[in-house]
Amino acid sequence: MIELPCPWCGPRNVAEFRHVGEATPRPDPATASPEEWRGYLYLRRNARGWTEETWYHSAGCRRFLRLTRDTVSNQIQPPGAPS
Amino acid sequence: MSEPGRNGSARSGWNSARNGSLNGSANGARRNGGLARSARYSAFSLLRHGLPGSAEWPRAWRTHELRDSYDVVIIGGGVHGLACAYYLAANHGISNVAVLDKGYLGGGGSGRNTAILRSNYLTPEGVRFYDRSLELYRNLATELNFNVMFSRKGHLTLAHNDSSLRTMHWRAEVNKLQGVDSSVIDPDEIKKLVPYLDTSAATRYPILGALYHPPGGIIRHDAVNWGYARAADALGVHLHQQTEVVGIDVSKQKVTGVQLADGRRIATPTVLNATAGWSTLISDMAGVRMPVQTSPLQAAVTEPVRPFLDAVVVSGTLHVYVSQTDRGELVFGASVDPFTSYSMRGSLDFIEGLAGHVLELMPALSKMRLLRQWAGLCDMTPDYSPIMGPTPVEGFYLDVGWGTYGFKAGPVSGETMAETIATGRPAQLISAFGLDRFERGELVGEKGAAAVGH
Numbered sequence: 001m002i003e004l005p006c007p008w009c010g011p012r013n014v015a016e017f018r019h020v021g022e023a024t025p026r027p028d029p030a031t032a033s034p035e036e037w038r039g040y041l042y043l044r045r046n047a048r049g050w051t052e053e054t055w056y057h058s059a060g061c062r063r064f065l066r067l068t069r070d071t072v073s074n075q076i077q078p079p080g081a082p083s
Numbered sequence: 084m085s086e087p088g089r090n091g092s093a094r095s096g097w098n099s100a101r102n103g104s105l106n107g108s109a110n111g112a113r114r115n116g117g118l119a120r121s122a123r124y125s126a127f128s129l130l131r132h133g134l135p136g137s138a139e140w141p142r143a144w145r146t147h148e149l150r151d152s153y154d155v156v157i158i159g160g161g162v163h164g165l166a167c168a169y170y171l172a173a174n175h176g177i178s179n180v181a182v183l184d185k186g187y188l189g190g191g192g193s194g195r196n197t198a199i200l201r202s203n204y205l206t207p208e209g210v211r212f213y214d215r216s217l218e219l220y221r222n223l224a225t226e227l228n229f230n231v232m233f234s235r236k237g238h239l240t241l242a243h244n245d246s247s248l249r250t251m252h253w254r255a256e257v258n259k260l261q262g263v264d265s266s267v268i269d270p271d272e273i274k275k276l277v278p279y280l281d282t283s284a285a286t287r288y289p290i291l292g293a294l295y296h297p298p299g300g301i302i303r304h305d306a307v308n309w310g311y312a313r314a315a316d317a318l319g320v321h322l323h324q325q326t327e328v329v330g331i332d333v334s335k336q337k338v339t340g341v342q343l344a345d346g347r348r349i350a351t352p353t354v355l356n357a358t359a360g361w362s363t364l365i366s367d368m369a370g371v372r373m374p375v376q377t378s379p380l381q382a383a384v385t386e387p388v389r390p391f392l393d394a395v396v397v398s399g400t401l402h403v404y405v406s407q408t409d410r411g412e413l414v415f416g417a418s419v420d421p422f423t424s425y426s427m428r429g430s431l432d433f434i435e436g437l438a439g440h441v442l443e444l445m446p447a448l449s450k451m452r453l454l455r456q457w458a459g460l461c462d463m464t465p466d467y468s469p470i471m472g473p474t475p476v477e478g479f480y481l482d483v484g485w486g487t488y489g490f491k492a493g494p495v496s497g498e499t500m501a502e503t504i505a506t507g508r509p510a511q512l513i514s515a516f517g518l519d520r521f522e523r524g525e526l527v528g529e530k531g532a533a534a535v536g537h
Contacts, residue, residue, distance in 0.1 A: 044375065072425045
């Protein structure tokens with residue numbers, strides 16, 4: 001069981017959140033090539049270690065948040081700490 | 084399986100220079116009943132070894148010195164890697180093969196799954212593929228001379244609402260069209276098959292019907308790993324445990340070798356990534372990016388009780404599957420954890436949810452005790468289908484993205500990947516599962532996979 005630091009609600013149980021996934025920058029649809037768009041849709045780093053990701057506080061403030069998590073130990077990096 | 088005619092045609096993809104370096108004894112060994120070097124297991128040998136003063140049982144497989152080069156290096160010593168090595172040697176005469184594993188054989192997903200076999204999937208591609216696997220599993224004990232303890236108990240997928248009942252009908256029709264025994268049955272028939280199931284209408288999630296798949300069942304997963312390892316070893320394949328790969332040498336978009344953690348290097352033109360959980364990391368070494376995200380899936384087992392559950396029971400709505408092993412333990416599995424992770428720790432959330440869901444289905448189990456829980460890593464792809472076949476890097480093959488359905492596909496993926504490697508072309512059964520399908524937008528949406536909500 002892990003706790004996530006919601007910037008609006010404080011530390012809350014992970015069960016309140018929905019995991020949106022790895023932060024993936026969205027290319028401009030007007031100029032992106034099909035390969036870039038495919039990469040945005042499907043390809044993921046799936047890192048074993050520190051990963052920047054998006055979560056949604058679905059059972060709380062219902063806002064999206066960014067945080068950095070170690071995918072091996074599930075530790076959360078405090079905001080602002082060097083990765 | 085053992086007709087000699089099968090070896091001929093598929094070998095043509097290997098050029099003659101390569102053929103020259105292959106171990107020629109493989110086909111001969113196969114004709115002598117498959118296993119030349121280790122003793123055959125039989126009732127007679129059991130009796131003989133039981134006599135006082137008899138020799139020790141020979142080891143099931145040998146250890147070898149690492150060679151400087153191999154024709155094929157398979158990364159991952161689970162059921163997929165071992166099966167591929169076995170079929171490379173048995174069907175294609177390619178036995179200069181090394182299987183490398185950073186831990187021990189069958190220590191990953193192949194030893195952590197819930198050992199359920201079935202072929203009642205939703206897409207025609209999936210049904211054909213998994214049904215071939217079931218066919219191979221059916222004859223596996225004879226072929227490998229290893230008791231894999233396959234019991235065809237029958238497999239029930241429960242429907243608790245109209246939409247999943249509709250999906251069950253859909254799956255049943257797709258299955259029938261592919262010649263797979265599968266039908267939708269009503270709660271009365273379910274009650275006859277599994278008397279302990281609460282089929283009354285007064286429950287929170289009443290059971291409206293089920294997809295019944297009589298050929299499905301359970302098997303002993305360790306025996307499958309060991310059986311393939313022993314049979315591959317007998318055909319000359321080298322099995323190297325505790326041998327971690329830390330790099331793949333690629334020159335001009337062609338594989339030339341692999342680097343090991345202890346600093347050694349193996350030269351090879353062909354590398355198969357047959358890992359689960361680590362598949363992204365291995366592909367990264369060859370510079371191949373993949374649409375894979377890794378999540379743990381947890382399972383648990385109870386104390387053994389007398390046999391009372393004759394079928395495998397699955398509920399997609401309640402995210403649980405239950406079966407009883409030959410030893411009498413109940414094995415429970417669930418859906419993947421709600422967020423990606425490489426952690427294989429168990430969680431209390433999981434056990435609480437699981438217990439509630441199991442009791443919803445079978446209230447009589449409320450006094451049973453759980454013995455242990457564990458987790459395995461599932462490499463999830465966007466369409467719940469595997470990624471198999473060649474990559475843009477010549478000589479680097481993938482057999483990954485096995486999500487929650489890898490174990491039941493072990494034999495067929497070994498067979499088809501062996502054919503793909505031997506001929507250089509994707510085998511017909513896996514042509515829909517290539518890495519390039521994501522680029523072309525031709526995804527194979529397999530909603531019949533376990534742990535997928537319908």
